[in-house]
Amino acid sequence: xxxxxxxxxxxxxxxxxxxxxxxxxxxxxxxxxxxxxxxxxxxxxxxxxxxxxxxxxxxxxxxxxxxxxxxxxxxxxxxxxxxxxxxxxxxxxxxxxxxxxxxxxxxxxxxxxxxxxxxxxxxxxxxxxxxxxxxxxxxxxxxxxxxxxxxxxxxxxxxxxxxxxxxxxxxxxxxxxxxxxxxxxxxxxxxxxxxxxxxxxxxxxxxxxxxxxxxxxxxxxxxxxxxxxxxxxxxxxxxxxxxxxxxxxxxxxxxxxxxxxxxxxxxxxxxxxxxxxxxxxxxxxxxxxxxxxxxxxxxxxxxxxxxxxxxxxxxxxxxxxxxxxxxxxxxxxxxxxxxxxxxxxxxxxxxxxxxxxxxxxxxxxxxxxxxxxxxxxxxxxxxxxxxxxxxxxxxxxxxxxxxxxxxxxxxxxxxxxxxxxxxxxxxxxxxxxxxxxxxxxxxxxxxxxxxxxxxxxxxxxxxxxxxxxxxxxxxxxxxxxxxxxxxxxxxxxxxxxxxxxxxxxxxxxxxxxxxxxxxxxxx
Numbered sequence: 385x386x387x388x389x390x391x392x393x394x395x396x397x398x399x400x401x402x403x404x405x406x407x408x409x410x411x412x413x414x415x416x417x418x419x420x421x422x423x424x425x426x427x428x429x430x431x432x433x434x435x436x437x438x439x440x441x442x443x444x445x446x447x448x449x450x451x452x453x454x455x456x457x458x459x460x461x462x463x464x465x466x467x468x469x470x471x472x473x474x475x476x477x478x479x480x481x482x483x484x485x486x487x488x489x490x491x492x493x494x495x496x497x498x499x500x501x502x503x504x505x506x507x508x509x510x511x512x513x514x515x516x517x518x519x520x521x522x523x524x525x526x527x528x529x530x531x532x533x534x535x536x537x538x539x540x541x542x543x544x545x546x547x548x549x550x551x552x553x554x555x556x557x558x559x560x561x562x563x564x565x566x567x568x569x570x571x572x573x574x575x576x577x578x579x580x581x582x583x584x585x586x587x588x589x590x591x592x593x594x595x596x597x598x599x600x601x602x603x604x605x606x607x608x609x610x611x612x613x614x615x616x617x618x619x620x621x622x623x624x625x626x627x628x629x630x631x632x633x634x635x636x637x638x639x640x641x642x643x644x645x646x647x648x649x650x651x652x653x654x655x656x657x658x659x660x661x662x663x664x665x666x667x668x669x670x671x672x673x674x675x676x677x678x679x680x681x682x683x684x685x686x687x688x689x690x691x692x693x694x695x696x697x698x699x700x701x702x703x704x705x706x707x708x709x710x711x712x713x714x715x716x717x718x719x720x721x722x723x724x725x726x727x728x729x730x731x732x733x734x735x736x737x738x739x740x741x742x743x744x745x746x747x748x749x750x751x752x753x754x755x756x757x758x759x760x761x762x763x764x765x766x767x768x769x770x771x772x773x774x775x776x777x778x779x780x781x782x783x784x785x786x787x788x789x790x791x792x793x794x795x796x797x798x799x800x801x802x803x804x805x806x807x808x809x810x811x812x813x814x815x816x817x818x819x820x821x822x823x824x825x826x827x828x829x830x831x832x833x834x835x836x837x838x839x840x841x842x843x844x845x846x847x848x849x850x851x852x853x854x855x856x857x858x859x860x861x862x863x864x865x866x867x868x869x870x871x872x873x874x875x876x877x878x879x880x881x882x883x884x885x886x887x888x889x890x891x892x893x894x895x896x897x898x899x900x901x902x903x904x905x906x907x
Contacts, residue, residue, distance in 0.1 A: 386640065386641035386642050386643065387611065387642055387643065388611065388642070388643045389606060389611055389612070389613055389636055389642045389643065389644050390425040390426065390586070390588075390611060390612045390613070391424050391425050391426070391612075391613055391615075391629065391633070391644055391645070392424075392425060392426040392427075392428055392456070392486075392526070392559075392588065392612060392613070392614040392615075393419050393424045393426070393427055393428065393614075393615070393616065393617065393629060394428040394458075394590075394614055394615070394616055394621075394626065395415060395419075395616040395617050395620060395660060396412055396415055396416070396427065396428065396429045396430050397428045397429065397430045397431070397458050398428075398616060398621045398622065398626050399616040399617070399620040399621050399626065399664075400430065401621060401622040402620045402621050402622055402625065403622075404666065405620060405664050405665075405666070407663070407664070408437070409437055409440050409441045409444065411663050411664075412429065412430070412441050412445075413441070413444065413445065413448070414663055415660065415663060416429065416445065416448065416450070416453075416455070417448070418656060418659055418660070419453055419656075420450045420451055420452050420453040421451070421452070422452075422645065422649055422652065422656050423452045423453075423645040423646055423649045424452070424453050424645070425452075425453065425454065425612075426453065426454050426455075426456050426484065426526070427450075427453045427454070427455050427456065428456050428457075428458050428486055428614075429441065429442070429445065429455055429456065429457060429458075429482070430442075430457070430458060431457070431458050431459050431473075431476075432457050432459070432476045432477060432479065432480040433459065433472065433473050433476035433477070439476075442457065442479075442480040442481075442482075446481055454482075454483040454484050454524070455482045455483055455484070456482050456483065456484040456485060456486050456524075456526060457477050457480040457482045457485055457486070458485075458486045458488070459473050459474070459476070459477045459485070459486075459487060459488075460473060460487070460488055460489070461487060461488070461489040461490075461507075461510040461511050461513075461514040462474055462510050462513055462514050462517075463510075464500060464501070464502035464506050464507075464510065465502070465506065468513045468514055468517045469517065474514065474517065477518075478518075478521060478523075483523075483524065484523060484524035484525070484526060484556075485518050485523050485524070485525055485526070486525075486526045486527075486528055486559075487511075487514050487515060487518070487525060487526070487527055487528065488527075488528035488529075488530045488561070489507070489510065489511040489514070489527065489528070489529065489530060489546060489550070490507055490530055490531065490535075490546070491529045491530060491531055491532040491534075491535035491536070491542075491543045491546045491547075491561075492530075492531040492532075492534045492535030492538065492539075492543070493535065493538065493539045493542045494534075494535075494538060495530070495531055495535075504542060507546070508545060508546060508549045509549075511527070511546055511549040511550050511553065512549040512550070512552060512553040513553075514553075515527060515549075515550055515553035515554060515555050516553040516554060519553065519554040519555075524556050525554070525555050525556050525557075526555070526556065526557050526559060526588070526612075527550040527555040527557065527558050527559065528559045528561050528590065529543075529546060529547060529550070529558060529559065529560055529561055530561050530563055531561065531563045531564065532546075532560045532561050532562070532563075533560065533561075533562045533563075533566070533567045533571065533572065533575060534563070534564060534566065536575055537567075537571075544582075547579070547582075547583065551583055551585065555585065556585065556586065557585055557586035557587070557588055557612055558579070558583065558585055558586070558587055558588065559587075559588030559589065559590050559612060559614060560575070560576060560579060560587065560588065560589055560590070560605070560610075561590040562589070562590065562591045562592060562598075562601055563590075563592060564592065564594060565591070565592035565593055565594025565595050565597075565598065565623070565624065566594070566595065567595075567597075567601060568595075568597065568601075569597055569600040569601045569603070569604040570604070572589070572591070572601040572604050572605050572608070573604040573605065573607060573608045574608075576589065576604070576605045576608035576609065576610055577608040577609060580608060580609030580610065581609075586611050586612050587609065587610045587611065587612065588610055588611070588612030588613065588614055589601070589602050589605035589606070589610045589612070589613055589614065589627075590614040590615075590626075590627070591605075591615075591626070591627040592621065592622075592623065592624065592625070592626055592627075593619060593621070593623075593624040593625045593626060593627065593628075594623055594624045596624070598615075598619070598625070598626060598627035598628070599627055599628055599631050599632055599635070601627070602615065602627045602632055603632070603635060603636070603640075606636060606640070606642065607640075613627070613629075613632060613636070613644075614626075614627070615627035615628060615629040615632055616628070616629060617629050617630055617656070617657055617660040617661075618630055618657055618660060618661055618664075618666070618668075618669065618672065619631075620664060620666070628672070630653065630657040630672055630674060630675050631672065631673050631674060633645065633650070633653060634650065634653065634674045634701065634705070634706050637650060638650070638701050638705060638706075639701075650705060650706060650707075651704065651705060651706065651707045652707050653674065653675060653706040653707050653708075654674070654675040654706055654707035654708045655707050657672070657675040658675070667847070674701075674706045674708065675706060675707075675708060677711065679703070679708055680699060680703040680708055680709065680710045680711060681710075681711040682698065682710070682711070691710070695710070711762070723741065723744060723745060723748065724736050724741060726762065726765060726766060726769060727740070727741060727744060727769055729766065730766065730769050730770055730773060730775060731773060731775070734773075740772070740773060743772055744768075744769055744772050744773075747768065747772050748765075748768075751768065754881060755853045755862045755864055755881040756864070756879055756881050757864065757879070758879065761866060761877045761878055761879035762876075762877070763876040763877055763878050763895065763896070763899040764877075764878045764879045764892075764895045764899075766899070767878075767895055767898060767899060767902070770902075777902065777905075779807070779837065779897075779898055779901045779902075780805050780806065780807045780833060780836070780897075781805065781806040781807075782803070782804075782805060782890075782894070783804035783805060783806055783811065784803075784804045785801060785802065785803040785804070785825065785828070785890070786801070786802045787799060787800070787801045787821040787824060787825060787886055788800045788801075789820075789821055798819065798820065799817065799818050799819070799820050799821045799823065799824040800815060800816070800817050800818075800824055801815065801816055801818065801821065801824035801825040801827070801828040802814070802815040802828065803815070803825065803828040803829055803832055804832075805829070805832045805833065807833075807836045810836075812832040812833075812835060812836075813832070814828050814831040814832040815828055816828040816831055821886050822848070822885075822886065822889040822893075825886065825889070825890060825893070826845065826893055829893060829897070830843075833897065837901055839871075839900065839901070839904055840897060840900070840901075842871040842872060842900070843869050843870075843871055843896065843897065843900050844869065844870050844871070844872075845867060845868070845869055845896075846868045846869065846870050846875070847866070847867070847868035847877075848865070848866075848867055848868075848889075849865070849866040849867075850863050850864070850865050850885060850888075851863065851864045851865075851866075853881070861883065862881060862882065862883050862888075863881070863882065863883070863885050863888050864879065864880075864881050864888065865879065865880045865881070865885065865888040865889045865891070865892045866878070866879055866892065867879075867880075867889070867892040867893060867895075867896050869896045869899075869900070871900060874903065876896070876899050876900075876903075878892045878893075878895035878896045878899060879891075879892055879895070880892035880893075880894075880895070
């Protein structure tokens with residue numbers, strides 16, 4: 385490993401400022417535990433005086449013993465013309481009893497005069513007094529030089545004076561904040577290089593993504609000598625977000641040879657990234673480099689064939705190093721090599737030249753002609769392979785179903801479904817209400833099957849997508865339904881196609897349930 389890079393995760397502070405995110409106290413505690421287990425150096429947990437929820441969080445987190453991470457509270461310098469010990473925000477930071485504090489102060493003279501409404505000299509005093517106060521209290525102090533690059537661009541001398549004030553007060557580290565997302569990576573490199581040479585303390589970088597260059601700017605700062613990196617998992621944050629640690633971490637460690645976390649922890653990166661997205665209640669961006677499901681997905685026949693021969697042909701890293709996996713998208717252009725990988729999961733003895741491979745490719749083309757697309761729905765594709773190979777087990781048989789849609793009832797449901805299902809020689813008839821016909825059908829099917837297969841209760845539908853295949857047919861068009869399901873351990877996606885949206889949804893639901901049952905039988 386090369387130089388050590390300390391990672392400060394600010395998902396709970398800067399990430400919580402993102403539109404659509406609202407962490408509960410329980411959410412925040414779960415995130416702290418996950419980041420500590422992952423091996424993050426610092427967890428910036430929020431401002432203990434900003435709202436009742438954060439106040440409650442800091443009370444409860446005191447009882448949590450962290451193994452790898454240092455918890456840090458976040459707050460501003462003292463207010464203008466006030467004794468530091470009398471400032472309520474300063475006192476709340478002290479009362480939080482975190483191992484470190486992150487103090488932010490203004491580096492841009494424009495902000496000092498137009499936001500703080502104070503003099504440039506008083507701002508320097510505010511920085512010095514606040515950091516000195518916490519150092520005298522025995523705290524590690526991370527100083528965030530807010531809007532530093534903007535300040536450096538407009539008034540270099542004054543921006544440097546703010547860092548001088550922090551240094552003289554005893555700051556343990558200084559983080560250069562590219563707060564507006566304006567700076568290009570080359571500017572970040574040049575400025576960071578100067579600061580690293582000028583000061584003998586740890587220099588950090590904190591980039592926002594307003595120009596789409598937060599990751600690149602962060603990497604360039606590290607190349608310039610920064611040894612602390614701030615960011616959030618999945619890049620969440622206010623406006624366009626923060627530097628994405630899910631991308632930065634593997635870039636630094638796997639490609640630049642930096643030491644960020646233990647190698648075995650890097651192999652859990654995909655799991656941690658998705659877990660953070662789940663807690664934030666955000667749909668996961670599958671196109672995120674390294675951790676998204678598209679990151680190592682191959683569709684074109686020649687590419688897939690080359691990957692099978694040697695993964696280095698079209699993959700920049702081994703997906704296993706970040707806990708992800710290679711995916712061959714099942715399409716009519718995929719070719720035999722790509723399809724073979726999925727076939728061999730079912731029957732390892734089948735080769736690219738086996739007659740079964742040709743039969744499956746023919747079936748794949750037939751299904752795609754009907755509107756099926758198995759890229760992203762590999763679970764349905766596996767079931768189709770099993771049917772062609774005669775290795776499919778029918779767990780239940782749909783006898784009939786009826787769906788009634790009406791005005792909302794008193795309890796809010798506007799649909800009812802009746803379903804008749806056969807399992808072996810037995811028949812079960814059930815009915816259920818739901819919010820829409822698909823929800824009612826799902827509930828009725830579960831109710832009917834749980835008597836025979838209790839594990840059906842574990843299935844949770846996590847995503848539901850409908851795509852019109854041929855818009856020229858208007859309301860008579862076929863639709864493609866994709867359903868993502870989980871049982872708390874695995875995630876799988878299934879597909880259904882029909883001119884009837886309920887029928888298409890039912891096909892996808894059946895595949896989801898059968899895949900779960902088949903998966904459990906294999907284990």
